[in-house]
Amino acid sequence: MNQADFVSLVMPFKDKVFRLAKRLLVSREEAEDATQEILLKLWNNSKKIGEYKNVEAFSMTMTKNFCLDRLKSKQASNLKIVHSNYTDDHTSLQKQVEAKDSVDWVSKIMEALPEQQKIIVQLRDIEAYDFSEIAEMLDMNETAVRVNLSRARKTIREKLTNTHQYGIK
Amino acid sequence: MVLNNIEKLIEKYLNAETSLQEEAQLKAYFNSDDVAPQFEAYKPMFQYFSESKKEQYTKDVPLKSKKTSLYPWISVAAVAVLILGLVVPNFMGPTEKEKQEAQLVYNQTMEAFSLISIGMHEGKSQLTNLALVGENIEEGVQQASKLGTFSTITNKILKNKSH
Numbered sequence: 540m541n542q543a544d545f546v547s548l549v550m551p552f553k554d555k556v557f558r559l560a561k562r563l564l565v566s567r568e569e570a571e572d573a574t575q576e577i578l579l580k581l582w583n584n585s586k587k588i589g590e591y592k593n594v595e596a597f598s599m600t601m602t603k604n605f606c607l608d609r610l611k612s613k614q615a616s617n618l619k620i621v622h623s624n625y626t627d628d629h630t631s632l633q634k635q636v637e638a639k640d641s642v643d644w645v646s647k648i649m650e651a652l653p654e655q656q657k658i659i660v661q662l663r664d665i666e667a668y669d670f671s672e673i674a675e676m677l678d679m680n681e682t683a684v685r686v687n688l689s690r691a692r693k694t695i696r697e698k699l700t701n702t703h704q705y706g707i708k
Numbered sequence: 709m710v711l712n713n714i715e716k717l718i719e720k721y722l723n724a725e726t727s728l729q730e731e732a733q734l735k736a737y738f739n740s741d742d743v744a745p746q747f748e749a750y751k752p753m754f755q756y757f758s759e760s761k762k763e764q765y766t767k768d769v770p771l772k773s774k775k776t777s778l779y780p781w782i783s784v785a786a787v788a789v790l791i792l793g794l795v796v797p798n799f800m801g802p803t804e805k806e807k808q809e810a811q812l813v814y815n816q817t818m819e820a821f822s823l824i825s826i827g828m829h830e831g832k833s834q835l836t837n838l839a840l841v842g843e844n845i846e847e848g849v850q851q852a853s854k855l856g857t858f859s860t861i862t863n864k865i866l867k868n869k870s871h
Contacts, residue, residue, distance in 0.1 A: 578771075689724035699753055
């Protein structure tokens with residue numbers, strides 16, 4: 540496998556890896572580092588890549604594990620990941636200024652979710668993976684994925700309607 | 709889109725029972741401008757999801773083609789060369805030049821030996837001379853002993869005469 544093959548293989552899902560990393564690590568820099576790390580790991584094992592039946596799912600699992608490890612080590616060393624990219628959402632800024640606050644609010648709500656639910660919402664609602672794929676990536680069964688997803692969605696809905704009404708009243 | 713339908717979809721959505729198509733339908737609905745006021749609360753949620761998907765990884769990954777760095781192997785190579793240099797000539801046997809040199813040395817040695825042997829022969833012939841001398845001496849000695857017996861006989865004669 541040469542470099543061009545590898546890039547064309549990795550291209551379709553590198554953004555997904557990055558977004559999952561960012562979901563878990565919050566900070567953009569951290570997520571970029573993690574993505575680079577994951578891609579380099581894949582590249583170093585590019586000889587064996589043919590043996591995996593689903594490289595994308597494998598990479599997502601790798602990303603999840605890497606980020607969780609990273610979080611664990613950060614917590615152990617008492618270092619909190621701080622993110623400095625609050626105002627990076629250009630799209631929302633341009634499109635709907637009035638909606639921006641509540642859209643940002645969703646991201647904060649999601650930050651507060653347990654890691655497992657965060658990952659599942661990310662994989663399902665943002666990346667639109669099948670339940671079977673998510674189950675494979677997270678090494679869970681589909682029912683557990685659904686239960687977690689349902690909980691996460693309800694939590695987001697609840698917090699969102701609360702703040703929504705709070706904003707009105 | 710029928711609001712009833714949306715409501716049902718939301719219900720299913722919250723229970724995580726929607727298919728990907730149905731979720732895409734919901735996303736499309738909430739990203740459009742005419743969202744019914746009772747569902748307004750869901751709007752930011754789906755908008756956020758759609759927006760998050762636009763985020764891209766823009767950094768370049770430095771993909772180095774795997775250079776197996778030679779440096780650690782240099783010492784191994786050096787040792788290998790050393791061992792080869794020491795061991796191989798012993799197995800290979802002498803070269804043509806070495807054979808010639810050996811022949812030369814052999815010839816020279818043989819020449820020296822033959823010179824010595826010539827010298828030895830000469831010495832030997834001188835030795836025969838010496839042996840001749842020895843024989844002469846022996847003859848002389850015999851003659852001298854004859855002279856001895858002669859003198860004892862004369863002595864006896866002289867004694868007899870004096871008596």
